[in-house]
Amino acid sequence: MKAVQFFRKKVTAEDIFHAVDSLLSYKKIIFICIIVFLALFFLTQTLPSLLTWDTDSPSFYIAAKGMRQGLAVYDQSVFQSLAESELGKSVSVYPYIYLPFVAQCFIPLSLLGNSVYFTLLYILNLVFTFGCLFLVYLLLKETGERANRFLLLFLFLLLAYNLPLRATINHGQVNILVFFLILLAFYLLKNDHDYAGSAVLSLAIVFKIYPVLFLFYFLIKKKFRPLSYTLLNLLGLFTISSILFGIRHWMAYIRMNLSSFNGGSLSAFLKGFSSHQDNNSLKAFLSQLFPIADHALVIVITAAALVLIAFLFTFPLRKRIMAEDFPFIGSVIFVLSLMLLPISWSHHYVIMIFPMAYLFREGVSQKKPILLFLSLLISFLVFSYPRYGGFPFNQIRFMGIGLYLIILLSISLLSIKNWMPHHKKGVENG
Amino acid sequence: MEKKEITLGTLLTAVMIIAVCVVVMIPHYKMAVEKAAARSTMADMNLWADAIEDYTTEHSASPSNPNGSISYKKTLVREVLPYIRILRIKDWWGNPYWIWTEGALAQYGLSLEGKGDYLIVSLGSDGIRENWNFSSSDPEAGFFPVETFLDFEKDIVLYNQTFVRIPERTKLRPQ
Secondary structure: OHHHHHHOOEEOHHHHHHHHHHHHHOOHHHHHHHHHHHHHHHHHHHHHHHOOOOOHHHHHHHHHHHHHHOOOOOOHHHHHHHHHHHHOOOOOOOOOOOOHHHHHHOHHHHOOOHHHHHHHHHHHHHHHHHHHHHHHHHHHOOOOHHHHHHHHHHHHHHHHOOHHHHHHHHHOOOHHHHHHHHHHHHHHHHOOOHHHHHHHHHHHHHHOOHHHHHHHHHHHOOOHHHHHHHHHHHHHHHHHHHHHHOOHHHHHHHHHHHHHHOHHHOOHHHHHHHOOOOOOOHHHHHHHHOOOOOHHHHHHHHHHHHHHHHHHHHOOOHHHHHHOOHHHHHHHHHHHHHHHOOOOOHHHHHHHHHHHHHHHHHHHHOOOHHHHHHHHHHHHHHHHOOOOOOOOHHHHHHHHHHHHHHHHHHHHHHOOOOHHHHHHHOOOOO | OOOOOEEHHHHHHHHHHHHHHHHHHHHHHHHHHHHHHHHHHHHHHHHHHHHHHHHHHHHOOOOOOOOOOOOOOOHHHHHHHHHOOOOOOEOOOOOEOEEEEOOOOOEOOEOOOOOOOEEEEEOOOOOOOOOOOOOOOOHHHHEEOOOOHHHHHOOEEEEOOEEEEEEHHHOOOOO
């Protein structure tokens, strides 16, 4: 009879939250052990990256060496011959397709020799990974112990089996650093350090172009002071780089990118990568969905899709966006940047940690288990689904962020009436 | 606002049903993924074939690739670049395609001595060349049924615009 009564017991969403929280908060040491275990699990997965040289890390190294010697690093033949003389023929090095500033920043590291350089980059990437988690926590934490405990656990769960993170560390890429800089910028801006925040954001922009989209945040929120600071800082960084290393690297970079708009004159490397199976951008998705469409048509469809997204997020949600702060707008920009880039590799998806954590936090603070389930599901698709299979299975990661955008749009439209008072009151947790 | 309640029994039953469905679906899902990889690979091979044909028509000579291997640095890739809409040098299992053109040694029992001959090969999911030879007396002998995951390890071979080794249900050129 007792068993029957047990199964007939009514449960609510609050009961489920309470049950999970009781497990987590039973003894503080248990919670700490779970977090430490997840962090160690992540670290052990990244250890093999210390022993292998992947294709991106040597590319930065060779570009830094080339910059120091005043060579034309965007000339593929010059670049490859330098790579062969520095690392030998056995190491495969991708052409350098990043902004000149990145290679210029790596010059001091490249002076230490390749072994020290690769090891330092690995350590720096790990440090910035934990730095990113800390900043995401600071930007999203709320009043209430329970919500923050859930958020912390979710962040470390994201760390545990995160293929984009592992790819970034294995490739020796700079995506984690850029993600860290964006988060730091908005943390500083949140605490009214306008100049420092703008300086950090401009640094992120000269490392990878996509953070330039965050300038829209300033425009939407009519924050013209940080906007002008950022533009001035960008001008300053460009001037310093041009004085020290010459303007020709910037011109070569612009020429290389302009050629991307003309399919016929693309290099085999860039053309191959823009339609690569593992490219998870909107453009690549469309070119796989319509394989008979030519280059120009795919660009037109991509532009039309982006205009539609922009329309949805500006007109129906204008009031909501105006009332919201960085977590909501930042999440949308992070997702749109992945869609907008012509090439979005797996390692670019590390930035999804922030949007996923935001959705999870909303689930906890609104006490909606469905949001928690969806954030866990999309997190699995974005971070843990293996890179494998034919179309459309190879595009699961891209479809994951598409689903995320739809969910964010839906909850925003559904909560448009009661959102503002809900937020003004603040959310009580625990 | 009224609190939505369900019984613990209902919740546990729903979780169990979902778990059983997932376990049953996994092999079917994996098979669908492999089939999609094979289909996408064949579509790519058609793009390569079209590009080689276009190049040959325009230049009255085949692009050159005597040893079959493909990379971004290869002359063949540079030559067909303006004619290929979507350039992929690897198949959908992540292994590079092999392309032999006019003048190369015979492969899989297929001669490449004729004008404009070419052979495009995907080594399948295992990336290892299969010990199979084309039979001119029975050109369809190379078509194979897909029953297990091991069947995806077989090579896919396209010879002068015709698939001669291919999963059975996809004899026609996929688009």
